Amino acid sequence: MPRLRLAESSLLFVGLAFCTRVAGALSGPAQAPISTPSIFAPVSRPAVVIDAYAWLVVAVCGVIFVLVAGLLCFALLRFRLRGDDDGREPPQVYGSNPLELAWTLIPLITVFLLSLVSIRVVGELQLETRPPDWMPVTVVGHQWWWELHYPELGITTANELHVPVSDPASPRPTFLNLQSQDVIHSFWIPQLAGKMDVVPGRQNHVWVEPARTGVYVGQCAEYCGTQHANMLLRVVVHTPEDFERWARGQQRQAVSEASVAEGRDLFLRTACVSCHTVRGTPAAGRVGPDLTHLMSRATLGAGALRNDAANLNAWIQSPDHFKPGVHMPAMGLQDAEINLVAGFLATLK
Amino acid sequence: MSSADLPLHASVEVPPAISWTDRLHGWVATVDHKRLGVLYVASGLVFLLVGGSQASMMRMQLFYAGNDLLSPEVFNRFFTVHGTSMVFFVGMPLVIGIANYLLPLMIGARDMAFPRLNAWGFWMFLFGALLFYFSYVGADGLYGAGTAPDVGWFAYSPLTGKAFSRGNSTDYWVLGILVAGFGSISAAINMIATTLTMRCRGMTLGRMPLFVWMMLVVSWLILVAMGPLTAAQVMLLFDRFLGAHFFDTQAGGDAVLWQHFFWFFGHPEVYILIIPGFAYASEIIPVFSRKVIFGYPVMVAATCAIGLLSLGVWAHHMFVVGLGKGVTSWFVVATMLVGVPTGIKIFNWIGTIYGGKLHFRVPMLFCTAFLFQFLIAGLTGIMLAAAPFDWQLSDSYFVVAHFHYVLIGGLVFTIFAAIYYWFPKVTGRMLSERLGRWHFWLFVVGFQLTFTTMHAQGLLGMPRRIYTYSADRNWEIWNQITTTGVLFQALGIAVFVCAIFHALRRGEPAGDDPWNAWTLEWSTSSPPPEYNFAEEPEVKSRRPLWDLKHPDDPDWRHE
Structure with missing residues (x-):
């Protein structure tokens, strides 16, 4: 996304040092196995795009915060009642049209620009045409577990989604078709993609394109009853060879010893x-x-x-x-x- | 104003020995807007303590990863009852109650337009709340132990359907809110009628205190928003008792339909709760800055704009439900637009402070914290309005942090400011400044510890409404800081309760106008007589008492 990167780099510079520090603290030590599903440690395309966009929004909001809170602090300190006060009322100022126009128009312009960027990212992430070589998986939410079907591979499993890694040269995205058997659930693997509700009577879609192998954790994000807290999901990202091996293993019937x-x-x-x-x-x-x-x-x-x-x-x-x-x-x-x-x-x- | 020169006053003089039954009867049968206001606020504060206790229990459960202090059933009931209580049985009665007390006084009226409707509204609210809480003993139909509702305060279908929510707990949730909602609607009608028809001589719409303007907008919002909620609840009752299928997905109903109905109420509801906070701040900040509010017409316009825009943003609660590109984009833009009039307000408050002489008494302290906290709440609101960011943040602890910043950092802080500010008018006694400062600092520290850290938990992937989590997620330390903050908040509340009882017994007499303020309620005695004003006041400007105190430079020359 070259255009977003451009806008980002031009806006980020103010908050950059601060942001990277927070990001470092939030994503934990870089080499250790990550078990914290931080949204700022993305490894897959939707989450990576959201991450860049999120930092842009955070930077814009951060600048606004610093300016407004700074002004407020200055006013509070500068105009606090002094010990040598003469007891007279201060000059009464009833308003100022130019000032009020300014603090209407500047936020309006900011909102306008931020909206444009947001709409662009919305469009980018809700893919209408699917690239070649994608793998469909049907995810069915149940109280309180995940059922997973690989229609092309003839695999049915649960609570552990296995997908191949995508390298940029030959991406192998996985498209998830989300359905629910009972109530509303929400599919959320923070490091791979934003969440998407799993709604009975509807089919929602989300896709992942992980760039690194590993295990990524997430869980149901929409309250769905008593054991909502224990409706966890693990995504195992394999190398292509490991994925083939895993798929062949899953396709076998049970062996009775x-x-x-x-x-x-x-x-x-x-x-x-x-x-x-x-x-x-x-x-x-x-x-x-x-x-x-x-x-x-x-x-x-x-x-x-x-x-x-x-x-x-x-x-x-x-x-x-x-x-x-x-x-x-x-x-x-x-x-x-x-x-x-x-x-x-x-x-x- | 002494009572000696008022012949009317002599006839209502209370006899010296009054039995407690008479006193009780007086409170139960009252149609006086001031007594009803006190009843509203007192009940709201009691439910605040109850809801706060539930929150504290949940925080104790989450202190350790894998803790088993509360069972999932109990935890799920707690967050449902906590959320429902805080919105419907704490926020609403406090907001309506404070307005009930002050609105007629501020416009120079002797009561609300419909005093008996006013009393009816209060009792509807109270019995609605009691009906809701009765589910703790009665939801299984009085046999065995009751079960409180456990479907979450926005009660998404189809979890509320008969198939997934057996027994009657969900019915208590529906009926309790439905009944309390009747009360809210009647209060809104009453406030609109009072504001439009009962203003004293000279008080044009453009001279009403901002408090009155903002409560007028809130009243309209209540009228518009409560209808869809009531409709949705009746539909849900149809589903549950008459075999209808509005939300029954197994029979072709639509789960998302409920969300549209609910959030069409739910988002304006946020403004119904926060605009009164703006109202208190807009009265208190000028008085303690010793300056007139900056840009009164723009403040009124911004309030109306917020009211209108708030009706067109509900689906930002539903960004992850699978809306299309077009719908998502619309709600992103509409939601971000709300930031503009809200920003105007913050700037105008800063404009009021700027160049003033700031007296940091307790009400002003709470308003100061409100300004910072509400600024943060607004900015995290922008982050949540940014749909792709929201796909990560929605239903995480970040959202929990955001709306507690709004409802506690915004509303509860200003309610405390309002209570410290108007308590002298209501009781004739001052709340202790020293206890008030303890309350403020304990509460502000506790609030920051609890809710600032909650943002981090959300960014680290912790969903809301989970009763347990495993240690390997590394969320424990953040949860422990959050829970520690609750301790400070609880101490702050304890000091607040002490301050109230202390003031009622031994508080300094307040006099009519302890803050040297400018609106009409300070022109009558503290507490005001039953008829508020012996003579109908006449005003020439937005600050009638300023005109009185500064005859050389009255406001009406500048407006």
């Missing part, structure tokens, strides 16, 4: 299957997350806890303990049965 046959049978006999799918078995429920490759994901319960064998066991025993209000019920299984089911699920890599 003989050693966990007992647990598998128990899983299929209980009500687990009315909500969960494990491809390659008769379990085909659509209410809860697809478990075909459960152990390839880093968290359980949409980020409520880390995904490992012990936590899996505890989660099945009492989901409500880790995520009070969650729709998944405790199934009332014996400890031994839970061990069997968890043992089976732990093989779903």
Whole structure:
């Protein structure tokens, strides 16, 4: 965006030193793995454009603040009542047309210019034509987890979006089609893109084009009920080769190991299957997350806890303990049965 | 004005021994605008304490990452009840109550145009609020424990539908606000009628105090804005009880429809709450600067412009709902335009201060902090109006910081200024200057700690309305500073409560005109008699008491 850069550089110089310091403090140490989803540490195009634009707006507002607050401070200090006051009223000034015209017109012009830049950025970010080589993903918001479909790849997963990295020479943007199964949610990965609501009965769109590999975190940003706080989402950005590998792994059906046959049978006999799918078995429920490759994901319960064998066991025993209000019920299984089911699920890599 | 020369006064002299039941009856059955104003303000302050306690509990929950002081259910109810209370049962009654007390006095009238409607409006508000709070015990239908509403103060559909909000908690939210809304509408009608028909001789529209002008604009805004809210609430009740599908997305209803209705009310509501803050500041800053307000006609015009523009900006609350380019651009421009008349006001207040002799008494201290805080609130408002920036900031703690800067930094600070300023008129006693300063400094430090840091949390990606967060987000330290600020604010409020009781028992007598002020309310006794003025005043300018005090250089020569 050459024009914005131009406007930016001409306006930013006043607040630049201050801004970069704040930016440094907000985005944390540059090399450490970033777990804070700061909007000022963008790695993907919509967020990068917003970042540049945001600093422009902050700079304009910063200049206004310094000028007005400075004037106010001066007036407050200069005209405070002095000890040697003669007790007479100060001269009464009823107004000044030129002054009032000035502080009407100057803000008007500022607003006009800022509006023009804003409209330009709005247009730039709401893409109407999609570049070649884009990947569609359908995101379905549920109380309180994310369902993810890759229609071209035939993959269904949950709570962990995997996308390939985009290098400027051959960008591979991912277009997300946002839908909701129940109430309004909001899709927000601050380092990748601005948020977009996930509205039942509508389809919204957002796109990401991450330039760096890594894991970027975000979460539902529109209050959606009891467990809104634990509706987390991780985006894993892979190199193209890693992404291919991940996709091939996800496309496979579940492999049933003989050693966990007992647990598998128990899983299929209980009500687990009315909500969960494990491809390659008769379990085909659509209410809860697809478990075909459960152990390839880093968290359980949409980020409520880390995904490992012990936590899996505890989660099945009492989901409500880790995520009070969650729709998944405790199934009332014996400890031994839970061990069997968890043992089976732990093989779903 | 002594009572001796007023024959009318003798007949209403209170008998010496009055029983508490008579006194209670007097307050309950009153139609006196001043008593109703006091009732409004007192109830508003009680709900302020209640809402503040809920906020403090939420802040304690967020002090540690992964804290389990509050369950998610309790936390979600708290932020819903806190938001609803602060807007409808704190902001509205304080704003309406202060106007109720002062408006007739400022225009030289003996009461509001419709005294009984006035009383009805107050009781509608109070019982609406009580109905809302009754949900804490009654929302499950009185069996078992009640559940307060937990859908957020703007109650987005379809979360409010029967499918997702079972029981009756959402119904209490709807009905409580609906009933209180009747009260607000009646108060608005009353203020408009009073202002337009009851002004004393000589008080043309152009000579009304800015306070009266601004409350007139606020009243119109209430009339325009409450209708859509009421309509939306009735539609929601239809959905919940009669099987309608306005907002039921499962049956073809539209989730976004609610947002349009709600914010068509909700945005003017922000101005309904902040313009009274401007009104208090526009009366107090001149008196403590010892100067006439700078640019009165432009201040009036700017207020009207804000009122009009505020009706065309509602969808800036919905930038992330998926509006098209055209709609987004319109609301960006319209919202930024509001900055122009708002800026004019700030400059005109600075113009008033400039060249004055500033007396930093407690009301002026609160107004000074208001000027800085409202400036910041306005500028973060520009950032939120800038749609692409808003796509990051919306529904984050940055928004929470912004609107608390408006509603506390703007409104609550000026309400405190107003209370310190007009308390002597209402009670005849001064609030302690020393306690007032403690209140001010504790509150200003607490406010900054709490709400300045909230901006950072939003920029760091923390969404609002989450009852927990994990430690690896690095939000904890910011949340701890925020919560620490609450402690200072609470101490400030405690000092304020002490100051009120101290003044009621042992406050210095105020006299009729303790601040050497210029508007008509200071020409009658403190507290004013039931009939306000023994004789209808006659004014020749915007500052009748200035004319009286400076016969050599009266205002009407300059207006």
